Amino acid sequence: MPPIKLKSSPSPAAAKRQHKAAAKAATQPKEKPRPLTRIQREKQDIIPEAALDVFSLHGFRGATIDQIAEVAGMSKPNLLYYFPRKEEIHRRLISELLVTRLAPLREMDADGDPFPEIRSYIRRKLEMARDFPRESRLFANEMLQGAPRIIEMIEVDLKNLVDEKAAVLTARMDQGRITRTDPYHLIFSIWATTQHYADFDVQVRAVLGLSWAAKGASRMRRAISSNCSSMG
Amino acid sequence: MPPIKLKSSPSPAAAKRQHKAAAKAATQPKEKPRPLTRIQREKQDIIPEAALDVFSLHGFRGATIDQIAEVAGMSKPNLLYYFPRKEEIHRRLISELLVTRLAPLREMDADGDPFPEIRSYIRRKLEMARDFPRESRLFANEMLQGAPRIIEMIEVDLKNLVDEKAAVLTARMDQGRITRTDPYHLIFSIWATTQHYADFDVQVRAVLGLSWAAKGASRMRRAISSNCSSMG
DNA sequence: CTAACATTTTTCCAACTGGTCAAAATTCTT
DNA sequence: AAGAATTTTGACCAGTTGGAAAAATGTTAG
Numbered sequence: 236m237p238p239i240k241l242k243s244s245p246s247p248a249a250a251k252r253q254h255k256a257a258a259k260a261a262t263q264p265k266e267k268p269r270p271l272t273r274i275q276r277e278k279q280d281i282i283p284e285a286a287l288d289v290f291s292l293h294g295f296r297g298a299t300i301d302q303i304a305e306v307a308g309m310s311k312p313n314l315l316y317y318f319p320r321k322e323e324i325h326r327r328l329i330s331e332l333l334v335t336r337l338a339p340l341r342e343m344d345a346d347g348d349p350f351p352e353i354r355s356y357i358r359r360k361l362e363m364a365r366d367f368p369r370e371s372r373l374f375a376n377e378m379l380q381g382a383p384r385i386i387e388m389i390e391v392d393l394k395n396l397v398d399e400k401a402a403v404l405t406a407r408m409d410q411g412r413i414t415r416t417d418p419y420h421l422i423f424s425i426w427a428t429t430q431h432y433a434d435f436d437v438q439v440r441a442v443l444g445l446s447w448a449a450k451g452a453s454r455m456r457r458a459i460s461s462n463c464s465s466m467g
Numbered sequence: 468m469p470p471i472k473l474k475s476s477p478s479p480a481a482a483k484r485q486h487k488a489a490a491k492a493a494t495q496p497k498e499k500p501r502p503l504t505r506i507q508r509e510k511q512d513i514i515p516e517a518a519l520d521v522f523s524l525h526g527f528r529g530a531t532i533d534q535i536a537e538v539a540g541m542s543k544p545n546l547l548y549y550f551p552r553k554e555e556i557h558r559r560l561i562s563e564l565l566v567t568r569l570a571p572l573r574e575m576d577a578d579g580d581p582f583p584e585i586r587s588y589i590r591r592k593l594e595m596a597r598d599f600p601r602e603s604r605l606f607a608n609e610m611l612q613g614a615p616r617i618i619e620m621i622e623v624d625l626k627n628l629v630d631e632k633a634a635v636l637t638a639r640m641d642q643g644r645i646t647r648t649d650p651y652h653l654i655f656s657i658w659a660t661t662q663h664y665a666d667f668d669v670q671v672r673a674v675l676g677l678s679w680a681a682k683g684a685s686r687m688r689r690a691i692s693s694n695c696s697s698m699g
Numbered sequence: 700c701t702a703a704c705a706t707t708t709t710t711c712c713a714a715c716t717g718g719t720c721a722a723a724a725t726t727c728t729t
Numbered sequence: 730a731a732g733a734a735t736t737t738t739g740a741c742c743a744g745t746t747g748g749a750a751a752a753a754t755g756t757t758a759g
Contacts, residue, residue, distance in 0.1 A: 297528030431659030
């Protein structure tokens, strides 16, 4: 399939506006930047929160500002007062997301004992899937759509990080401290498995016959131990 | 965040129409059902094919009939002549999908040697991810959205099948023929890992620094061997 | 060849979409 | 309390969306 051009870019005169406060600060450097209002702080918290619900469920195109506004408990124009474009809410969510996602891998210690190090990496990933399933789904949605908005970050930051850690793993394998495998595919497996519990939650629950009320906890514990042991 | 009601049901007088041919066949049982035209056969092949492109990329809500029609090389009303509702194209794709997806697990032989049996199951799954990535992504999209259209099938057919195979696996473990693990999580791991190569294709390619031209083959071979070996 | 049917195009529609704008309502500062 | 600034609302727009209806065009069995 490839391109499928979206007839987007609806407003030719886009990018002209800016958030009022920001605009003021930008055009009048003399004046003190006037700190964020209480309301501003609140709303800029509530809106991405609501948007996460909707974007993670329907993807960028499938989500509507109206929906987000409704979840956030405000009117569409009011929401647009804080985030003048749909894309900006999404961008904000995505960029936060990437930082959080890279952290666990980044913190994997090269000097530690490789086996517990990997085990704890898996655990952290699983915990993230349990505690932030919406973020996981947002990411998955973005991937499914070909990652249009984050491909460069993946190609540079993520690739470099993985290259680095893969090199460390290879070194450990050379020392015979862990079983030899392709380090990249090892990492992919970890990503895949942990993501799965968030992204395919419905399926997991349905197959295990879990009540929808029984959130995470015990299932997660089994998943963690099960997955750690299968690494052996 | 669960409900997010879409303000759908736009046409209150829906469900009134039917495909002309089908309608005729239904209301005039005397007449011979009048076999499908050449054109009908062609189009009913082309349309789901095009729809698969679009749905797998944008999900149900994000996809538009216009897009599908464009990919299929026909006008929207013409497309609607064959599939009067957007949902019907999607439904058709999804139901085909489920059959195909269950097949490999269903064919896993309870009497065979468990290890090669699992290995070949993984291989089949990986091959499916390589050869039918759009189908995989369509499924993933559906899952991310909470599987609204297939939850019952998952809860019944899939659950039963997995329960059955899990029982077999447990028996093998009792015999000490394979390492003891939670059979459900073993199966989830296989699903997760294989899906990953289709759904997160972009990420896999970016991290491995693969050219976008180099499709599947060699990467897949490594993935297969790598994943099989890590089962050991 | 032609009637009967199948297909396609054209035109149209109401609801929804992302987004604008000015006025009204609220909140903050002094 | 008053004035200034911020926040919210309501009305509105142009473009898109899923879909309907009918007219125009093709196809094909007899």
